[in-house]
Every structure is written in C-alpha cells, then in structure tokens.
Amino acid sequence: xSMEISPMSAVQxxxxxFLDNRARLLEIASFLDRIDRYKESSAAKDDFRYKSFxxxxxxxxxCGKDRTQNVQLLFSDLSAGPIENAAGLKAxxxxxxxxxxxx
Amino acid sequence: xxxxxxxxxxxxxxNGIHTITEPAFWPGFDRKGVxxxxxxxxxxxxxxxxxxxRFRIRHYCWIGLNxxxxxxxxxxxxxxxxxxxYLDRPTVLGLGExxxxxxxxxEIKALERQLGIAAxxxxxxxxxxxxxxxxxxxxxxxxxxxLSDKRLSPSRVLIDHAEEHTIGEIKDxxxxxxxxxxxxxxxxxxxxxxxxxxxxxxxxxxxxxADWSVSDPLATVKCANEMRRxxxxxxxxxxxxxxxxxxxxxxxxxxxxx
Numbered sequence: 001x002s003m004e005i006s007p008m009s010a011v012q013x014x015x016x017x018f019l020d021n022r023a024r025l026l027e028i029a030s031f032l033d034r035i036d037r038y039k040e041s042s043a044a045k046d047d048f049r050y051k052s053f054x055x056x057x058x059x060x061x062x063c064g065k066d067r068t069q070n071v072q073l074l075f076s077d078l079s080a081g082p083i084e085n086a087a088g089l090k091a092x093x094x095x096x097x098x099x100x101x102x103x
Numbered sequence: 104x105x106x107x108x109x110x111x112x113x114x115x116x117x118n119g120i121h122t123i124t125e126p127a128f129w130p131g132f133d134r135k136g137v138x139x140x141x142x143x144x145x146x147x148x149x150x151x152x153x154x155x156x157r158f159r160i161r162h163y164c165w166i167g168l169n170x171x172x173x174x175x176x177x178x179x180x181x182x183x184x185x186x187x188x189y190l191d192r193p194t195v196l197g198l199g200e201x202x203x204x205x206x207x208x209x210e211i212k213a214l215e216r217q218l219g220i221a222a223x224x225x226x227x228x229x230x231x232x233x234x235x236x237x238x239x240x241x242x243x244x245x246x247x248x249x250l251s252d253k254r255l256s257p258s259r260v261l262i263d264h265a266e267e268h269t270i271g272e273i274k275d276x277x278x279x280x281x282x283x284x285x286x287x288x289x290x291x292x293x294x295x296x297x298x299x300x301x302x303x304x305x306x307x308x309x310x311x312x313a314d315w316s317v318s319d320p321l322a323t324v325k326c327a328n329e330m331r332r333x334x335x336x337x338x339x340x341x342x343x344x345x346x347x348x349x350x351x352x353x354x355x356x357x358x359x360x361x
Binding site: 005006007008016017068069072073075076077078079080082083084085086087089091092093094095 | 174204205206207208209210211233234235236237238239240244266267268293294297300332333334335336
C-alpha cells in the first residue's frame with residue numbers, strides 16, 4: 001500500500017497550513033534580524049551554524065523538490081568513520097566539517 | 104513513564120491508549136554506578152507496569168545501556184553483565200533503546216556487545232539513532248553492524264527517530280522504522296504524516312516522546328488526528344497507529360495488545 005498523493009488537494013493544503021507557516025517564516029526573519037541587531041553580530045555570522053542556516057534557506061527556494069530531505073542532508077555530518085571519543089560532545093544541529101577545507 | 108507524572112497515564116487512558124512500551128534511556132545525567140541501573144531497570148519492570156495498571160494500561164519496556172553512557176567503559180561493562188537478568192522479566196520485549204549518540208568507538212563497542220546479547224537470546228531490538236547532524240552517519244553505521252550479523256533479522260528490529268533523510272535507507276534494508284514526535288524540537292505530527300504519504304504506511308511506527316524534557320505523551324493521538332484532518336481513510340490511520348505497532352511488537356511472545 002503506497003499513497004504518494006494525499007486525499008487533500010494542494011489548494012486545501014495551502015488553506016490549512018498557510019497561516020501557521022507564515023508565522024514560522026516571520027519567526028525566522030525575526031531571528032535573523034536579532035542576529036543583525038545584537039552585539040557581536042559578525043562573530044555569530046561567522047559561526048558554522050549560521051552559515052548552514054543561510055545555506056538551508058537558499059536551498060529551500062532553489063532545490064525545487066524534496067526540500068525537507070535536502071535540508072536534512074545539508075545539516076548532516078557526511079563523514080564516514082567513527083570518532084575516537086564522545087565525552088563532553090553535544091550535537092549542534094549543523095556539521096562544522098562542511099566548512100573545513102576540502103569539504 | 105519514569106519521567107512523567109501519574110496524570111499522564113490518566114490522560115492516555117482517557118484518550119483510548121491501552122498499551123504502551125517504554126525504552127530504557129538516558130535520564131538527563133550520567134549515572135555513577137551499576138546500582139543506579141539496577142534501580143532504573145526495577146523501576147521499568149516493576150514500578151511502571153503497576154502504575155500503568157491503575158488505569159488499565161498495559162506497560163511493556165525495553166532494557167539496555169544507552170549510548171550516552173557508553174563512554175564510561177568500566178561502568179558499561181558492569182551494566183552489560185546485569186542486562187540479561189532483566190531481559191527475562193515478563194514485560195520486557197527486548198534490548199532498547201540501544202544505538203549510537205555521537206558515533207564514537209566506545210558507543211560502537213557497547214552496541215556491538217548488546218547486539219550480540221540480542222542475537223544469542225533471539226531478542227527483539229529497539230534502536231536509538233543519533234540526533235541532528237549525527238543521525239545519517241549513525242544510522243548507516245548501526246544498519247551495517249546489524250546486517251553484518253546474520254543471526255539478526257531486520258524484520259525484528261525497529262530503528263527509531265528516523266527522519267526524512269534516513270527513512271528510505273532504513274526501509275530498503277528491511278527494518279521497521281519509528282518516527283518520534285516532539286512538540287517543538289524535532290519531528291512534528293505534520294511531518295510524520297508527510298512521511299506516511301511519501302514512504303507509504305508499511306513498516307512505520309509513530310511514537311510519542313514522553314521523557315524529562317519538553318514532550319507530549321498524547322502526540323500520537325494528535326498525529327492520528329492530523330491524518331484524519333487531511334482526509335486519510337480510517338483504515339489507514341488504524342494501520343499506522345494500531346496494526347503496525349501490534350505487528351512489530353507482536354513478534355515478541357510476551358506482547359499482547361488485547
């Protein structure tokens with residue numbers, strides 16, 4: 001049983017989800033404005049998480065399809081092997097390695 | 104639900120949920136010794152089933168060493184030794200949640216040991232996959248480890264916390280996959296239903312986070328409602344939220360859903 005098409009039409013989906021996602025978009029705009037406005041703005045913008053975030057925003061518009069999966073991949077660690085030790089490490093939500101030379 | 108109040112059991116019962124499974128997981132801090140795990144496994148296998156039974160809810164659990172506490176190899180070794188005695192208890196369905204967190208060598212070693220225990224005992228497995236940027240890599244490592252042990256069948260393994268970029272590979276390898284709902288940090292009911300629409304309703308188990316952080320035990324009910332809102336047939340909703348978990352969990356002779 002596969003059902004790639006929802007019983008809901010795209011127009012109905014727009015009607016149902018537009019306002020929620022308009023609000024989410026404004027949250028993102030407001031978050032970026034906050035980074036602009038606060039002190040140490042340039043340091044924040046140099047952070048790999050901010051850079052990933054901006055790349056993801058562009059990807060959402062430019063990739064045309066499978067946006068969710070493509071954004072997930074953009075934020076993912078694409079290296080293959082295990083790390084030596086995880087003590088004290090935490091997840092950041094974006095992969096710093098993407099901005100190292102060679103990646 | 105060791106991190107939750109009894110009110111949550113009442114809310115589940117009122118909303119028609121009569122059977123739950125709870126994995127062993129990280130309590131928000133690293134435990135100091137093996138006694139802490141004895142107490143925790145006792146809590147999962149004795150205290151919680153009794154607490155749930157007050158509301159006619161059947162409580163099952165999974166026992167295991169979580170990956171976050173694998174970085175202490177001496178303690179991990181002690182915990183691995185006590186796990187089999189708890190696996191024999193009547194409401195324990197198998198090893199879980201076991202898996203990886205940051206994809207480290209110590210995590211892989213502890214996972215390998217626990218996969219070995221499951222293989223020797225023919226127990227089912229519930230897998231925790233890493234969060235955020237570590238998920239894709241960790242999911243691939245875990246699948247390789249399981250698939251390389253011919254004693255383990257992917258059909259008796261549920262790989263949990265799957266997301267859009269890991270679901271396809273998990274399904275293609277014959278595993279069950281879980282989508283975990285969180286109120287604001289990770290998977291939402293809307294995205295979970297999107298996944299059902301894109302990947303189909305087979306081999307999927309949608310579950311609620313019900314831990315010590317911001318989470319919602321009723322999230323599965325809300326997700327079912329999201330499917331209903333989109334006009335999906337009741338038969339499909341029933342399959343995703345009842346028949347699927349019953350089919351997966353029913354592979355354990357200890358499990359019954361009615």
